[in-house]
């Protein structure tokens with residue numbers, strides 16, 4: 017609980033300070049997940065810097081590392097905090113062999129610490145014989161004393177405290193269960209109609225009131241609630257109809273086969289009809305049946321980290337409001353027409369759903385810089401991706417499939433088409449003023465997934481995560497026990513697979 021509370025505090029601090037405008041450093045006038053991620057990195061860096069500077073002056077010790085400063089700062093909050101038990105991990109590099117390990121263990125005993133894990137290995141560093149990892153529980157005050165006293169000895173090349181229980185702002189908090197997505201609703205507000213004079217609904221009081229009412233539904237929403245029904249007005253349904261017709265017109269020719277197949281299914285099930293905006297609850301049930309994806313109503317654009325985290329749980333955060341009637345073919349922010357026509361069909365495709373979830377899983381615990389890269393990959397694939405199909409280029413990106421103008425531009429000869437390679441796609445600058453000059457083309461979703469997996473394995477996160485669909489929980493695979501459980505599950509799956517293959521080979 018302490019870890020979650022600390023992380024929440026950091027997130028609140030971050031939320032208060034941010035204001036998404038050019039004047040405050042937001043990188044562009046047009047909103048995108050990529051620019052959001054870039055801006056969040058900047059704000060988090062500034063916030064972290066000021067938190068650390070404050071902590072450093074309080075700790076009054078120039079020799080402490082970043083984690084230790086945060087620990088020292090936490091210890092000064094109150095006498096209870098000083099004496100609170102802290103789980104920590106120390107990495108000690110021994111210069112003169114294992115004989116000095118005894119001194120460390122004695123010191124831990126003297127400071128009333130209890131060791132939960134001890135591990136040593138030959139060091140690869142010159143002049144150091146062994147690296148020792150010690151996981152322990154100790155009061156914060158004693159832990160700082162222990163570190164200081166060990167540093168005075170010449171037997172140790174270095175002593176490092178590794179953050180545990182999120183004592184540091186370095187390890188970003190992430191949800192471990194789908195219910196914790198209730199905490200992932202940090203909004204960005206730049207394009208709400210009442211805040212932006214250029215918004216098509218700025219001067220329309222009725223529209224602004226409507227947006228407010230629908231936003232309230234999302235704010236009140238909690239995990240496992242049914243998504244409230246919205247009786248869309250005739251005007252809203254008319255806007256839907258206009259866009260729906262353009263999609264019907266263009267997509268048979270330019271959308272990828274997977275999109276077309278699900279689109280037809282949605283028509284057959286009468287979820288996609290011309291005269292009525294689908295309800296998110298009906299769409300969520302459809303997705304659940306096909307790939308296990310579900311929807312949560314979102315009041316507007318979320319932070320990139322929150323948005324990506326939801327995908328890890330096969331949850332898509334979808335807006336429920338409708339763009340302004342005067343601007344049916346253009347919206348400065350995503351609305352439910354974009355979400356429904358652009359995103360939903362492919363979220364019901366097993367391969368694409370898996371790809372989306374893998375982007376989400378890769379984002380959990382990622383650094384701010386990596387969130388930027390993942391957002392860029394997301395942008396050039398899920399939003400604006402192209403793919404090959406029998407020698408032709410087809411669209412699968414939601415931003416293309418729900419936008420008449422950009423779709424025609426993307427598949428034309430004008431822009432450059434490059435092969436999708438996550439490492440280079442992730443650092444490609446995003447053009448925010450007009451249509452993209454570059455689009456990335458995937459061989460197939462399967463191929464895109466494979467390349468993405470290889471690239472993610474090079475990221476800095478020191479642990480692997482896995483989504484357990486039975487518990488809707490993300491498991492951090494950081495212990496032998498957890499790996500054992502996973503191996504048992506995989507063996508069972510493998511047995512089913514082998515049996516099925518054998519039965520297919522010899523049916524009699």
Ligand SMILES: [Fe+2]
Pocket residue numbers: 350354355358359399414415
């Ligand atoms: Fe989108």
